[in-house]
Amino acid sequence: MKKAILTIAAAIMTIAAMAQPKLTKDNIDDVINAMTLQEKASLLVGVRSSLVPGAAGYTCGIDRFGIPVTVLADGPAGLRIRPTREGDSKTYYATGMPIGTLLASSWDTDLVETVTKAIGEEVLEYGVDVLLAPGVNLHRNPLCGRNFEYFSEDPLLSGKMAAAYVRGIQSNGVGTSVKHFATNNQETNRLENNSIVSQRALRELYLKNFEIAIKEGKPWTVMSSYNKLNGNYTQQDYDLLTTILKKEWGFDGIVMTDWGNKEGTVKSAKAGNDLMEPGRQNEVDRIIAAVQDGSISKEELDRNVRNMLNYIIRTPKFNGYNFTNKPDLAAHAKVALKGAEESIVLLKNDNACLPLKGTEKVALYGVTSIDFVAGGTGSGEVNKAYVVNMEDALIKAGFTLDNTLADFNRTYVNYKKAENRLNHGWAQAKVKEIAVPLSAIHEQAAANDMAIYVLGRNAGEGADRNINGDFELTEAERDLIRDLSVEYHALGKKVVVVLNIGGVIETASWKGLVDAILLPWSPGQEGANAIANILTGKVSPSGKLPMTFPVKYQDHPSSLNFPYDWNLFHARGVKKDFEYTKYEEGIWVGYRHLATRGAEVSYPFGYGLSYTSFEYSTLAIKATADGFEATIAVTNKGSVAGKEVVQLYVSAPEGSLEKPACELKAFAKTKELKPGESQTLTLKVSNYELASFNEATSAWEAASGRYSIRFGSSVQDIRATAEFKLKKALSWPVNNVLSPER
Ligand code: GLC
Numbered sequence: 001m002k003k004a005i006l007t008i009a010a011a012i013m014t015i016a017a018m019a020q021p022k023l024t025k026d027n028i029d030d031v032i033n034a035m036t037l038q039e040k041a042s043l044l045v046g047v048r049s050s051l052v053p054g055a056a057g058y059t060c061g062i063d064r065f066g067i068p069v070t071v072l073a074d075g076p077a078g079l080r081i082r083p084t085r086e087g088d089s090k091t092y093y094a095t096g097m098p099i100g101t102l103l104a105s106s107w108d109t110d111l112v113e114t115v116t117k118a119i120g121e122e123v124l125e126y127g128v129d130v131l132l133a134p135g136v137n138l139h140r141n142p143l144c145g146r147n148f149e150y151f152s153e154d155p156l157l158s159g160k161m162a163a164a165y166v167r168g169i170q171s172n173g174v175g176t177s178v179k180h181f182a183t184n185n186q187e188t189n190r191l192e193n194n195s196i197v198s199q200r201a202l203r204e205l206y207l208k209n210f211e212i213a214i215k216e217g218k219p220w221t222v223m224s225s226y227n228k229l230n231g232n233y234t235q236q237d238y239d240l241l242t243t244i245l246k247k248e249w250g251f252d253g254i255v256m257t258d259w260g261n262k263e264g265t266v267k268s269a270k271a272g273n274d275l276m277e278p279g280r281q282n283e284v285d286r287i288i289a290a291v292q293d294g295s296i297s298k299e300e301l302d303r304n305v306r307n308m309l310n311y312i313i314r315t316p317k318f319n320g321y322n323f324t325n326k327p328d329l330a331a332h333a334k335v336a337l338k339g340a341e342e343s344i345v346l347l348k349n350d351n352a353c354l355p356l357k358g359t360e361k362v363a364l365y366g367v368t369s370i371d372f373v374a375g376g377t378g379s380g381e382v383n384k385a386y387v388v389n390m391e392d393a394l395i396k397a398g399f400t401l402d403n404t405l406a407d408f409n410r411t412y413v414n415y416k417k418a419e420n421r422l423n424h425g426w427a428q429a430k431v432k433e434i435a436v437p438l439s440a441i442h443e444q445a446a447a448n449d450m451a452i453y454v455l456g457r458n459a460g461e462g463a464d465r466n467i468n469g470d471f472e473l474t475e476a477e478r479d480l481i482r483d484l485s486v487e488y489h490a491l492g493k494k495v496v497v498v499l500n501i502g503g504v505i506e507t508a509s510w511k512g513l514v515d516a517i518l519l520p521w522s523p524g525q526e527g528a529n530a531i532a533n534i535l536t537g538k539v540s541p542s543g544k545l546p547m548t549f550p551v552k553y554q555d556h557p558s559s560l561n562f563p564y565d566w567n568l569f570h571a572r573g574v575k576k577d578f579e580y581t582k583y584e585e586g587i588w589v590g591y592r593h594l595a596t597r598g599a600e601v602s603y604p605f606g607y608g609l610s611y612t613s614f615e616y617s618t619l620a621i622k623a624t625a626d627g628f629e630a631t632i633a634v635t636n637k638g639s640v641a642g643k644e645v646v647q648l649y650v651s652a653p654e655g656s657l658e659k660p661a662c663e664l665k666a667f668a669k670t671k672e673l674k675p676g677e678s679q680t681l682t683l684k685v686s687n688y689e690l691a692s693f694n695e696a697t698s699a700w701e702a703a704s705g706r707y708s709i710r711f712g713s714s715v716q717d718i719r720a721t722a723e724f725k726l727k728k729a730l731s732w733p734v735n736n737v738l739s740p741e742r
Helices: 003-020 028-034 039-045 100-105 107-123 155-168 200-206 209-217 238-248 265-271 281-292 298-312 331-341 390-396 403-424 438-447 468-472 476-491 527-535 557-561 567-573 591-596
Strands: 057-059 070-073 088-091 175-181 194-196 221-224 254-256 347-350 361-365 452-458 494-500 516-519 580-581 601-602 613-625 625-634 645-651 663-667 678-686 692-696 701-702 703-711 716-727 731-732
Touching: 028 298, 039 281, 039 298, 057 298, 070 645, 100 107, 100 155, 107 155, 107 331, 107 703, 155 175, 155 200, 155 209, 175 209, 175 238, 200 692, 209 591, 221 238, 238 265, 254 298, 265 281, 265 298, 361 390, 361 403, 361 438, 361 645, 390 452, 390 494, 390 527, 390 567, 403 438, 403 692, 452 476, 494 527, 516 527, 613 703, 613 716, 625 645, 625 703, 625 716, 645 678, 663 678
Parallel strands: 175 221, 194 580, 221 254, 361 452, 452 494, 494 516
Antiparallel strands: 057 070, 347 516, 613 625, 625 678, 645 663, 645 703, 692 701, 701 731, 703 716
């Protein structure tokens, strides 16, 4: 009898197990067949959890199949989670790394992988499965509030940086989310704004960087954006998310929404948006109702569920990784330092004013020298254990500071921050520059050997920048630069400006007044030490601009279609640039426009000085099976070691399409070259990468003829040229979708 009961029990267990198999990488179809409609719909919508306090979102767990909750957390400059937890004496700080724009300024994909490998270790060890990064949107216009998280005005540099970022993070066995797909190029009205973009500008600029990131980085996930593109919400656009992203580019991961709750859940699921974040019950209900009334087919439902399960089986959570909550923050701080050192851009250095001898007595000006901007605000902000400020960094590097001035700055900043907290409860508002009396500057110039002015700008999610007092200098900043240059130059002493900013500012009107300008952007928690190491010459600067610094804001054609006056919309209900933004400039963005028109710029794309100089020689071009290889020798002709970023620009034969004067098609950074040392670099370009997008034929087309190959130290500083002849025209047809007229 007992045996019989045991046999029956075993049989029931077996049937039960078959009815609810525990998920493995080999039985996904069995699990799908065993899931109820409620379970399937739930898997497509985020849930609330406190697994990792401060994480941005989660995916749904289903115990009976052994499906765990997985954890999604921000952000591009480092993991964003709460640094402390109730009743827990441990801390959960993450490392504040350089912002995306600074990483791009390194033009060094290996360096980016090193920095993001460290970030990925923190993602893994703090129990997170996907980092909601990198932010990849193109710098269409300098006033976009989130440009600090993004890389460049050029799609190739942006895409290559994004791919390297993804590889570094994912080398830890955790995922990334390439965002915000696509044309989320302004913060104003970002939830509803409709980007109206030509197919050519889309394909060549706004999708191209995502295409490179997807094909060369292979991210686990992509985050669709809040906005509309040519009339459809991107998260509900089948042509964008399935036709192009999944079918044309071969993306095999999951697409998640940005953090919202739009009515069109059903359209999103059908379009190929697999996951709704952060997730609400009414989204589950909408999916269930849609399956029941047939508007979502079983195939569509199971397709998205299968994508989710394929994602889940990759995660550390599913694979039972025992995270330690103890990443090596000390080691990562060193990576943060190196990441900044390799990326900081030297814009000006008259009469080799830099590097400074470390023993100099320095008058350190600017509220930002006390209130250092390590990164941007919003979801990209990292809860760091510390931020080194300029004062401490310069003292550590051996400088002696003018303490009276430092005390004055510190007292003022602390007072203003207290006032901000009192009046606005918002301690993050950037303290505006204070006017320094000329009499004080006159005395300080006599008492010190030189002046360093740290000019700062905050950058943040959720709002775009202004022109007055933001892109352009404030009156106090302008006056300070003028007075410093008059008083210090009268005594034959130098003035150095450090731009601790998150986005491009105006420089042409004042750069002639100072001796040196260093651009560290917002360089992370160790960034001030990196600045000091470059000022003393311990590190030779090797960064290059990933975008143009124009003479004035209006030199950008996109300035005719960009929201820079928030009050304009609220006051008069203006729809242009608010409800919709027409990308009328088409492909004419950044150097593509400025170089083609021969327009004067303040600092060109790809520009950056070193403490040494480089010579380019023996350029050779060799045809390959699907394009060409270009080799160039670079020699350090100066007296100190340094690295050079070599940029390869191509001028294509016009054919039927009007084309930019040149386009970046490859780049490489040398190792550190000692004086006299040479390195030969080989850069590969495929025929497909030479192609332009022809709307008339809905195809990428490489015209036959002579392509001018230009090796440059910037887009303007061409050092060597050659030719590549494409014997016959080539064409790569793609789906004719996403037209503005659709
Ligand atoms: C925000 C941002 C996105 C972020 C997400 C989660 O709205 O647009 O970049 O990853 O929400 O915080």
